[in-house]
Structure formats: C-alpha cells, structure tokens
Amino acid sequence: MKTLFLWASLLLLVFLSLPTFSKHVEYTLVVDREPRNITGKTVQAITINGQLPGPTLEFTEGDHAIMHVENRMEKPITIHWHGLLVPNNMDGVPYVTNAPIMPGDSFTYEFPIKQSGTYWYHSHFGLQEQYGLTGPIIIHPKERPDNAPADQIIMLADWNDERPEETLRKLKRNNEGFAIRTGNAQTLIGAIKAGTIGNVTKRNLYSLVNAEVSDIAYDRVITNGLTDFNVFQPAGRQVRLRVINGSTSTYFYLSYAGGPMTVIAADGQDVEPIQLDRMLIAVAETYDILVTVPEDESLEFRATNYDGSNYTSSWIGHGEKIYAPTIEKPNIYTYAANVGTEIIKRIKNRRDNINYKNQLNTENITNIEGPILTGGNELNRPPAPYQKLRFVTSSALPKHAPTRIVKLKLTGDMKRYVWSMNGKTLSEDAYIRIKKGENVRFVLTNNTMMRHPMHLHGHFFRVVNGQGDYSPLKHTVDIAPMSTTMIEFKANKEKDWFFHCHILYHLESGMARIVHYEGTAVSPEIQAIRYKALEDPWYTWADIGLQSNMNTGFAIARNNLNDVFLTWESNWEKEYQATLGYYRYVNRFFSGFIGVNTDTDLSPHRTRAVAGFYYLLPFKVNSLIWIDNRGNGRVTLNREIAIIDKFGIGFEYEYDSFAKSEYLVELTYWHSDFLSFSASYHNEYHGGVGVLLRF
Ligand SMILES: [Cu+2]
Structure with missing residues (x-):
C-alpha cells in the first residue's frame, strides 16, 4: 500500500512537471508570384496558397502555432506576425531578427500563442507587402461563449498595377502625378480661390513644403481583395467585423450605414465599447466592430481613403442597398494652411514644440492633435479615436x-x-x-x-x-x-x-x-548580415527636354545624402553647356557642391573645375553658387510654380562673371508621369516648343 502511494505520488509529480498540453496548429503557406486582375489589367502579384490576401490563420490562445513557409519566388522573403508576441528569432524582420527565406527555400515559424484578438501578417522584405503578400490572423480567447458573434475579416488594402519599385522611384523624384490624380495638387490659382494665398506667401517666406494628405495615388482600394465585398451571414446575426488596415500607405475613414459603429477592440486588445459615427484607422492598425445583420437590407460598411480619392465597401445583409455616410474630401488648402500656421508659430517662438521639462514624468503629454489638422472641421474628419479608448483592466506599468x-x-x-x-x-x-x-x-x-x-x-x-x-x-x-x-x-x-x-x-x-x-544580442549569424538592414540604396532617373529651339537634359543618381548628376543644354548646333556634379546633402536648405562644367561661351577654355554650394532661398528659389579654377563665379537661380492642375511655369537665371548671363522661361503642361509638353524662351536660343520626357 505504501509503495503504491509512493508510485502514485511520483507519477503525479511527473505529470505536473510536464509542460501543459497545447494544441499544435499547423499551416503551410506557399508564397508565389502569380498574375492577378484587380483593375481590369493583369499584372504580377504575390499570393499565398494562390490567395490575395493570404489565408486567414486562426488560433486559440494557448495554441502552439507552426507555419511552414515555402518561397517559390525568385526573390527572398520573410513573414512578420504583426502584433503577435513571438520569440525574437520568429519576428521575421530581414537582417534584424531573421535571415530571409531564399528562393526555393522554406522556413518554419513556430511559437506559442500568448494572446487573443485580431492581427495580421505580411512580408517585411522590400516592397512585397504592396504586391499583396499579407494575410489576416484571428486568435480566439480560451473561453469562448456559445453566443459569441460571428467573425468576419475586413482586410483593407491599397492596390496599384504599377510596380511598387517604380512607385518609390517616382516618390524619390518628387513626381507631381500622384497629387494630380488624387485631386490634391496644390496650385497658385487653387490657393487664390481657396483664400489661402496670404498663408501660402507666409509659408513661402520660410520655403516650407506643403502639407499633404497622401503620398501615392492608388488605382483601387480593396476589402479582402475586392472593391466590393459581400458579408455572408444570416439576418439577425451579430457579427464581429475584424477590420485590419493592411494598406501600405492608405489611412481610411470608416463609416457605416447601420448607425454608429460599436468598437470593442483596438489592435487586438479589448477596450470599453465606444460608439463612433466615423473613425480614422491608421495603416497597420486593427479594430473590432460589432454589427448586426439586418432583415432585408444591405448595409454598407465603407472605408474611404484619407485623401478622399476612393473607397471600398463591404455589404452586410441582403436587400435594398443602404449607403454609408459619405466622408467629406479634405480641403487640402485649408489643411496645408493650418499646418503651415502652426509651423510658422513654432519657428517664430523658436521653441521646440511644447516644453517637456516639467511634463516628462507626468501623464500630461497626450495626443494634442486638434482642429488645426482637420481643416477646422473636426466632426467630419476626426483624428484617430485614441483619447476615447479605455482598456478593460489596468494597463499601468x-x-x-x-x-x-x-x-x-x-x-x-x-x-x-x-x-x-x-x-x-x-x-x-x-x-x-x-x-x-x-x-x-x-x-x-x-x-x-x-x-x-x-x-x-x-x-x-x-x-x-x-x-x-x-x-x-x-x-x-x-x-x-x-x-x-x-x-x-x-x-x-x-x-x-x-x-x-x-x-x-x-x-x-x-x-x-x-x-x-x-x-543581449541576436545570434552571430544575424549579426553577420545586419549591415544589409542598414543599406542606403541609390535611385536613378532622368528628364530629357526636346524642343524646337534647344534640348535639355538632367540625369541623377541619388541616395539619402548624395547626388551625382549630369545636366546639359544645347541649341542643337554648336552652342552647349554641361555640368557633371556632386552634391553632399547637409539639410534641406544647404548642400555642398563640386563638379566639372563645360560651356561654349567660355571658348577657348571651355572646361573648368567648379566648387560651391546649393542653397534654398526664401520663396522656394533654388540657388547654386560656385567659383571655378580660374576664379570666375556663377550664380544660378531657379524656381517652378504650379499655376493650375497640370500647368506650371519655371524660371531660370544664370549670372556668370566670365560668360554671358542667361535666362530661361518655360511653360509646361503635365500629360502623364512620362510626358509633359513645353514651350520656352531662352535669351540665346530664343523661343520654341516641344516635349519633356521622364525616364
Ligand atoms: Cu511615415
């Protein structure tokens, strides 16, 4: 009897010391490049198991997650589990926590699930997220009531047929086409009409850039891969919309035809329920929203781009379509003026935002976003709802x-x-x-x-x-x-x-x-490749102007701090000048400059070494000041102004202590990202018309 008791105790001890049983939940994710047609044109996308977005990964808190990721693409990949508390070597940031999964290779991500809520996963390699390499994650709590609402993923994304690498190159070259296409180009006539020209003038004194509501114009925004998505749930059913902003750069305003939205979780974490008529969801956030499927109506749940250019809808229920409230377009001029006024105030006060000294150890610093950012129309375009969010238990540190x-x-x-x-x-x-x-x-x-x-x-x-x-x-x-x-x-x-x-x-x-x-440190293998996360890539582009009176050109290679460029102009005959130069960026006002200049006006000693600097003058006038190896100086000034959408004017003036002074006035009409039409007058080459080509 005694022995039996001993054995039983021992067995119990062994059992208790075993790790608690956790269910293994396995997924195989095959990543491949596949054609997709979202806009009417077929382009290459990146899919997971043939899906865009990828399959929903579903777990219960306490599960053990195992994801076998196979890379069938020609480029390396990693997957990051956004919002999940995972071991460091499963976090999926290339060269920071993980080596990328090379073409043809596979990798198994494996970790315990320690939380519940709505999350998502995406590639953290290059611009692959924009190609669609994303997917939703649902984690159920351990205790799940029988009457729990049905789950519905609403995964929002932005989509362009253009290759994202090309989009980034256009951003680097300050492409005006995006703002024209979203309807948010800021022009001289527009500012006069909007009554903000006085403010524009003040901002120009400091050469401030304009505030913007988006970087990129998108062909489409989509819900679960579709412009219009239908929620299939029976009438009367309560549904938990698990809204994920899986966009690469689009904020959305959410609005709902069925009255105020009840928000019950933010970024996967439960909050005290709040009711909102419209709400801003930032890129990469998630919100859970409760709705009830109506009897014989179809209620629109709408996500409108922050820049007002587009929207995507989910339809809840069957029957007559009831539309969600329309979100007013931003007034870009008022918005830019308000942000500009705030900056000028700070420049004048010569103080850095608010004075932290007395506040750092208190809880006084909260999101101070106010009416300045909403064009004075805060009710229609409210800030993110953070001030209303309240955690269900104490989150104190x-x-x-x-x-x-x-x-x-x-x-x-x-x-x-x-x-x-x-x-x-x-x-x-x-x-x-x-x-x-x-x-x-x-x-x-x-x-x-x-x-x-x-x-x-x-x-x-x-x-x-x-x-x-x-x-x-x-x-x-x-x-x-x-x-x-x-x-x-x-x-x-x-x-x-x-x-x-x-x-x-x-x-x-x-x-x-x-x-x-x-x-503490990551593994030596990761440390050895860390430098790749810190690389500073070069971007290249060129503008070629072909006009009846002259041709001009500009070609550049640029990274964060360096420009190498070639610029030229010629009258198609014997007269030309060209500069091969290098800029070292210091700040947006100042860059150092060295180069070689050749100019037929300088005959017979045409070619000279030059050195000087770039300086951004008030009223956004760019200046380049140099002296050459024979002690001659040159000042070049130029300025471009957008008059109305697509139509601009440019001035250039060149004073040279040795050669003749030159000036150029040019009118341009933007036709596409690739082509503008131009007409110009040059004091030596006279008038002409032609085209500007961008490469
Ligand atoms: Cu940013």
Missing part, C-alpha cells in the same frame, strides 16, 4: 521600475522623399538602447507634414491618452503632423526589435530604428 525617456522627433525631407527620426535615417543612426526591467517612454513629436503610423515589434505599449491606468495597449499609433504623443512599455524582452513607420515607402526611405536591449 510597474510602479518602481526605473524610467527611461527616449525623445524621438519624426523628421524628413519631403522633397527628396527621405524620412527619418531625429534627422537621421536608419542607415545613419540605427539603434535605440534600452535595458530589461525599465519602463520605457517614447515621446514622439511629428515635425513633418504627414501622418506616420509608428509600429513597435514584440511589445504592446500604452498610448498615454488621459485615461490614467486604463490607457489602451497598442502596437501601432498614428502621430499627426505637428503633434506629440507619448507611448510607454515595460521592457521585458531581450535582443533587437524593430520600431518604424508602417507606411511602407517611409520605412523603405529610412524612418526606422532598432530597439536594442543592452547586454
């Missing part, structure tokens, strides 16, 4: 942990399309160093003219929003232009975690950091 404060200014040069933090891109300044056990606060101030959805890997952070201990936990937070938001998190991980803007083209242009836990 440990009371006695040391606090680390990290101030991060979101910065950028919109004209060059380089995005950064504290003025430095990822390749210039890669790391934010923290220690395990700290409470870490990021004070995020957006000094740019655009919104940025900032995403932290591997952690949930509190958005300090005035809800005290009940601040919501999120993985992505929108920072509006000229606003400051504080987020904070318990530093309870190790190694390296990516922190970046989730607008894919901003990430790709430098707006990222690696949050590094001091005293």
Whole structure:
C-alpha cells in the first residue's frame, strides 16, 4: 500500500512537471508570384496558397502555432506576425531578427500563442507587402461563449498595377502625378480661390513644403481583395467585423450605414465599447466592430481613403442597398494652411514644440492633435479615436521600475522623399538602447507634414491618452503632423526589435530604428548580415527636354545624402553647356557642391573645375553658387510654380562673371508621369516648343 502511494505520488509529480498540453496548429503557406486582375489589367502579384490576401490563420490562445513557409519566388522573403508576441528569432524582420527565406527555400515559424484578438501578417522584405503578400490572423480567447458573434475579416488594402519599385522611384523624384490624380495638387490659382494665398506667401517666406494628405495615388482600394465585398451571414446575426488596415500607405475613414459603429477592440486588445459615427484607422492598425445583420437590407460598411480619392465597401445583409455616410474630401488648402500656421508659430517662438521639462514624468503629454489638422472641421474628419479608448483592466506599468525617456522627433525631407527620426535615417543612426526591467517612454513629436503610423515589434505599449491606468495597449499609433504623443512599455524582452513607420515607402526611405536591449544580442549569424538592414540604396532617373529651339537634359543618381548628376543644354548646333556634379546633402536648405562644367561661351577654355554650394532661398528659389579654377563665379537661380492642375511655369537665371548671363522661361503642361509638353524662351536660343520626357 505504501509503495503504491509512493508510485502514485511520483507519477503525479511527473505529470505536473510536464509542460501543459497545447494544441499544435499547423499551416503551410506557399508564397508565389502569380498574375492577378484587380483593375481590369493583369499584372504580377504575390499570393499565398494562390490567395490575395493570404489565408486567414486562426488560433486559440494557448495554441502552439507552426507555419511552414515555402518561397517559390525568385526573390527572398520573410513573414512578420504583426502584433503577435513571438520569440525574437520568429519576428521575421530581414537582417534584424531573421535571415530571409531564399528562393526555393522554406522556413518554419513556430511559437506559442500568448494572446487573443485580431492581427495580421505580411512580408517585411522590400516592397512585397504592396504586391499583396499579407494575410489576416484571428486568435480566439480560451473561453469562448456559445453566443459569441460571428467573425468576419475586413482586410483593407491599397492596390496599384504599377510596380511598387517604380512607385518609390517616382516618390524619390518628387513626381507631381500622384497629387494630380488624387485631386490634391496644390496650385497658385487653387490657393487664390481657396483664400489661402496670404498663408501660402507666409509659408513661402520660410520655403516650407506643403502639407499633404497622401503620398501615392492608388488605382483601387480593396476589402479582402475586392472593391466590393459581400458579408455572408444570416439576418439577425451579430457579427464581429475584424477590420485590419493592411494598406501600405492608405489611412481610411470608416463609416457605416447601420448607425454608429460599436468598437470593442483596438489592435487586438479589448477596450470599453465606444460608439463612433466615423473613425480614422491608421495603416497597420486593427479594430473590432460589432454589427448586426439586418432583415432585408444591405448595409454598407465603407472605408474611404484619407485623401478622399476612393473607397471600398463591404455589404452586410441582403436587400435594398443602404449607403454609408459619405466622408467629406479634405480641403487640402485649408489643411496645408493650418499646418503651415502652426509651423510658422513654432519657428517664430523658436521653441521646440511644447516644453517637456516639467511634463516628462507626468501623464500630461497626450495626443494634442486638434482642429488645426482637420481643416477646422473636426466632426467630419476626426483624428484617430485614441483619447476615447479605455482598456478593460489596468494597463499601468510597474510602479518602481526605473524610467527611461527616449525623445524621438519624426523628421524628413519631403522633397527628396527621405524620412527619418531625429534627422537621421536608419542607415545613419540605427539603434535605440534600452535595458530589461525599465519602463520605457517614447515621446514622439511629428515635425513633418504627414501622418506616420509608428509600429513597435514584440511589445504592446500604452498610448498615454488621459485615461490614467486604463490607457489602451497598442502596437501601432498614428502621430499627426505637428503633434506629440507619448507611448510607454515595460521592457521585458531581450535582443533587437524593430520600431518604424508602417507606411511602407517611409520605412523603405529610412524612418526606422532598432530597439536594442543592452547586454543581449541576436545570434552571430544575424549579426553577420545586419549591415544589409542598414543599406542606403541609390535611385536613378532622368528628364530629357526636346524642343524646337534647344534640348535639355538632367540625369541623377541619388541616395539619402548624395547626388551625382549630369545636366546639359544645347541649341542643337554648336552652342552647349554641361555640368557633371556632386552634391553632399547637409539639410534641406544647404548642400555642398563640386563638379566639372563645360560651356561654349567660355571658348577657348571651355572646361573648368567648379566648387560651391546649393542653397534654398526664401520663396522656394533654388540657388547654386560656385567659383571655378580660374576664379570666375556663377550664380544660378531657379524656381517652378504650379499655376493650375497640370500647368506650371519655371524660371531660370544664370549670372556668370566670365560668360554671358542667361535666362530661361518655360511653360509646361503635365500629360502623364512620362510626358509633359513645353514651350520656352531662352535669351540665346530664343523661343520654341516641344516635349519633356521622364525616364
Ligand atoms: Cu511615415
């Protein structure tokens, strides 16, 4: 009897010490390049198991997730599990946490599921997310009531037939076509009509760039891969819309034909239910919204692009179509004027946003986005609903942990399309160093003219929003232009975690950091390839002008800080001049310059070495000042002005202490991203008409 008891006790002990049984849930994800037709034109997309977006991965909290990813493409890939708390070596950021999965290879991601809610996954390699390499994730809580609402994924995305690499190159060259196509081009006549010309003049004094509501014009926005999506659920059924903004760069306003929307979760985490008539969802966020399927109506759930250019709909129920409220288009002139006024105020006050000194250790820093950002029409185009979000339990951080404060200014040069933090891109300044056990606060101030959805890997952070201990936990937070938001998190991980803007083209242009836990390190294999995450790629383009009186050309290779360029003009006969030059970027006002110039006006000594600088003068006048190896100086000034949509005027004036002064006036009419028509007058080459070609 005694022995039996002993054996039984031993057995119990062994059983208790075993890891608790967790269900293994396996998926095989085959990634391939396949043709897709979303707009009427067939182009190459990236699919998972033949689907775009990829299949929904469904788990229950406590499961053990196993994803076999096969790469059948000709390019490397990685998959990131957005919002999931995974081990560092499963996070899927190429060269930061993982080696990419090479063409023909496969990799198994495997991790315990420690949370519930709505999430998504996407490629973190290059611009693959824009090709469609994304998919939804649903994680059910352990206890699931029988009367739980039905689940419905609403995965929003933006889509262009154009290759995203080409889109990025156009952004780098400051392509005007995107703003023309979204209806948000800002012109002289437009500003006069809108009554903001006085403000434009003030902004021009400081050569400020205009605030923008989007970077890119999209052919379509889609819900679960379709422009119009039908929700198949029986009438009377309560449905949990799991809304995922899987766009690469489009914010959406959500509106619903069935009255106010009941929001019950944000970024996968439950919040106290709130009712909203319309709401802004930033790129990479998720919200869960409760709706009930109507009897004999079809209610529209609409997602409208923040720039007002397009929308995508989900239809809930069968019957007469009831349309969701229309979201007013932004008034781009008022918006730009309001943001501009705020910047000028700050320049004049010579102070850096708000004075943090007395506030850093309090909870006073909340999202200060106000009417300035909504064109004074906050009710129609409200900011992200963060101030209303309240966590269901306390999310307070440990009371006695040391606090680390990290101030991060979101910065950028919109004209060059380089995005950064504290003025430095990822390749210039890669790391934010923290220690395990700290409470870490990021004070995020957006000094740019655009919104940025900032995403932290591997952690949930509190958005300090005035809800005290009940601040919501999120993985992505929108920072509006000229606003400051504080987020904070318990530093309870190790190694390296990516922190970046989730607008894919901003990430790709430098707006990222690696949050590094001091005293810990990723594997030597990852360290050995880390440099590849910090590369600063070159972009190239050229403009060729062919006119009856003259031809002109401009070809450039540019990365974050360097330009190598060739420019020329000729009268098709004996007269020409050309410059091969190099700019070293210092800031948006100043670049150093060296080059070689050759000019027939200088005969017989045509060719000379030149050195000087570029300077951005007030009223957005570009100047280049140089001296040559014989002591002669030259000043070149130029300026372009958009008069109305598609129609612009350019001036150039050149004073040279040795050669004749020259000037050029040019009218251009934008026809496409590739072609403009032009007419010009040059004081030596006289008048002519022709075309401008962009390569
Ligand atoms: Cu951004």
